Amino acid sequence: xxxxxxSIGNELxxxxxxxxNAAWLAKKLTxxxxxxxxxxxxxxxxxxxxxxxREGLDKADVIITTGGLGPTPDDMTNAAxxxxxxxxxxxxxxxxxxxxxxxxxxxxxxxxxxxxMAQIPRGSRPLYNSAGVAPGIWAEVAGRIIxxxxxxxxxxxAIFEEQVEPLxxxxxxxxxxxxxxxxxxxxxxADLAPLIRDALKLDPRIYVKSHPKGHETGAPLEEIHIYxxxxxxxxxxxxxxxxxSALIRExxxxxxxxxxx
Amino acid sequence: xxxxxxSIGNELxxxxxxxxNAAWLAKKLTxxxxxxxxxxxxxxxxxxxxxxxREGLDKADVIITTGGLGPTPDDMTNAAxxxxxxxxxxxxxxxxxxxxxxxxxxxxxxxxxxxxMAQIPRGSRPLYNSAGVAPGIWAEVAGRIIxxxxxxxxxxxAIFEEQVEPLxxxxxxxxxxxxxxxxxxxxxxADLAPLIRDALKLDPRIYVKSHPKGHETGAPLEEIHIYxxxxxxxxxxxxxxxxxSALIRExxxxxxxxxxx
Numbered sequence: 022x023x024x025x026x027x028s029i030g031n032e033l034x035x036x037x038x039x040x041x042n043a044a045w046l047a048k049k050l051t052x053x054x055x056x057x058x059x060x061x062x063x064x065x066x067x068x069x070x071x072x073x074x075r076e077g078l079d080k081a082d083v084i085i086t087t088g089g090l091g092p093t094p095d096d097m098t099n100a101a102x103x104x105x106x107x108x109x110x111x112x113x114x115x116x117x118x119x120x121x122x123x124x125x126x127x128x129x130x131x132x133x134x135x136x137x138m139a140q141i142p143r144g145s146r147p148l149y150n151s152a153g154v155a156p157g158i159w160a161e162v163a164g165r166i167i168x169x170x171x172x173x174x175x176x177x178x179a180i181f182e183e184q185v186e187p188l189x190x191x192x193x194x195x196x197x198x199x200x201x202x203x204x205x206x207x208x209x210x211a212d213l214a215p216l217i218r219d220a221l222k223l224d225p226r227i228y229v230k231s232h233p234k235g236h237e238t239g240a241p242l243e244e245i246h247i248y249x250x251x252x253x254x255x256x257x258x259x260x261x262x263x264x265x266s267a268l269i270r271e272x273x274x275x276x277x278x279x280x281x282x
Numbered sequence: 283x284x285x286x287x288x289s290i291g292n293e294l295x296x297x298x299x300x301x302x303n304a305a306w307l308a309k310k311l312t313x314x315x316x317x318x319x320x321x322x323x324x325x326x327x328x329x330x331x332x333x334x335x336r337e338g339l340d341k342a343d344v345i346i347t348t349g350g351l352g353p354t355p356d357d358m359t360n361a362a363x364x365x366x367x368x369x370x371x372x373x374x375x376x377x378x379x380x381x382x383x384x385x386x387x388x389x390x391x392x393x394x395x396x397x398x399m400a401q402i403p404r405g406s407r408p409l410y411n412s413a414g415v416a417p418g419i420w421a422e423v424a425g426r427i428i429x430x431x432x433x434x435x436x437x438x439x440a441i442f443e444e445q446v447e448p449l450x451x452x453x454x455x456x457x458x459x460x461x462x463x464x465x466x467x468x469x470x471x472a473d474l475a476p477l478i479r480d481a482l483k484l485d486p487r488i489y490v491k492s493h494p495k496g497h498e499t500g501a502p503l504e505e506i507h508i509y510x511x512x513x514x515x516x517x518x519x520x521x522x523x524x525x526x527s528a529l530i531r532e533x534x535x536x537x538x539x540x541x542x543x
Contacts, residue, residue, distance in 0.1 A: 028321075031489065031491060032491060032493065032507070033305070033308070033321065034308055034312075034317075034318040034319070034320075034321065035308055035309065035312045035318065035509065036304075036305045036306065036307070036308035036309025036310070036311075036312060036318075037309070037507065038305070039300060039301070039302055039305040040300070040301050040304065040305065040321075041300055043297075043301065043323075044294070044297045044299070044300040044301065045297065046297070047294070047295055047296060047297035048296065048297025048298070049297070050297075051295075051296045051297060056295075057295040057296070057297075058295070058325065058330075059295075059322065059323060059324060059325075059330075060289075060294065060295065060301075060321075060322070060323035061320065061321070061322050061323075062304075062320060062321035062322075063320060064319065064320075065491075069319075069320075091471060091472075091494065092470075092471055092472035092475050093471060093472075093474065093475045093478055093491075093492055094475060094478060094479045094482065095491060123498070123499045124470070124472075124499055126499065127499045127500070129470060129472075129473075129499065132472060132473070134472040134473070134475040134476070135472045138472075153494075153497065153498055154498040154499060155498075173494055209353075209385075209390060210352060210353055210354060211352075211353035211354075211385075211390075211393060211395040211396045211399075212390075212393070212395070213354065214353050214354045214355060214395040215395070217354055217355060218355045221355065228292065230292060230293060230326075230354075230356060231354055232293065233352065233414075233434055236414065237384070237414055237415040237416075238384045238385055238387065238388040238390065238415060239388070246293070246298065248296065
């Protein structure tokens, strides 16, 4: 199962907000055994959102969007999803009840802006927001899933963990992700390259990547990250350990001066 | 001038790394008066990188990439750019000298992996890396600019500030960005929506966006961000202040209980 994450909001494109939502979701999806193939940040412009949603529907099994579900004029994710999947935008009775109840409890009346948050594409289902007001959306079209979550991290995380994660777990093809890490000092990254190339050949399910943390020629230091998914967690862990120990053995043989921890 | 940022690296797609580079670059470009229209994160897969580069070349004036310039097998940004613009990948004499000199000073010989970092598309120019080894790349094709920067933040920032920023400043169409912010407590975001819609009509160059920071019905609190670009800094600041004061006046009239600071 492949996923795209679509982050909606001008604040991300002017550098006012760092996209921590995408990283949080990417980690969650990875651990569910779902491979995130792309993260796309688009502005609050309906045709841009629709166009990226359509591209995602063409290439991924699951699309998760964040942002654009609130009551202000630049919140247009529900309308964009409806357009992208060719469904009418309608007020959902459950969503309307949730939204109006939350305002009513505090003595606020319903307004067109508040009702807007209860609109979802016909045939999709609203996701209750236990940490805020705007409901999320779960839409399915031609075997593809679109999940729309709010941009406020606390609300996005609540809806994902309470409702989306269990649903995706039931759909995800029983894969398990494992990873391990070691630090290596005293060997420039360029000298590691051939050893990593060999390690990558050990099993196609396992990936090895070095991340330079020091200075390549001055004080070489790398974090070596070994990760991948397999049919079950035991197998995933076994493969990661196999590749890790083979790589450490090679490094120690070729570079006796290397410090590994 | 429109820009795309393309962030290259599996580590971003598994949620191991938060994309602070993209936010840093987005802010820098915004202040140069260059509008960032999209941020795309792609894996270390050549055809994916080539495909997004081509899409970017079709839609933006400037493309900035980060990551994939190092010596390991998964570093392939220089080859992907060459393919995307239809140029041959060649060793640049300046880049080769910079790279070999850095290794030589520490007693390391040149290897194929090190030489790989000195390869750039024919006709483009290398950008000296004062904070590391891998040079950046400045390529131009049919009036479009592609700038490739390393993924290590310190190196990316050094090359951008020392070389890319002055070059872009010379090309950017003399625009200046300004912004201001105020906090508003006691008014739900949904009630602000019509006022923001009116404020957006005051000047097409200025954008207003509310960011919920509290709880919509429990303890409503928003940050209201007003920003935009104009022909010069004085005009940009004037427009931002004009919209800000009009909006505050409206809010105070309509919601006497609102707390603004």
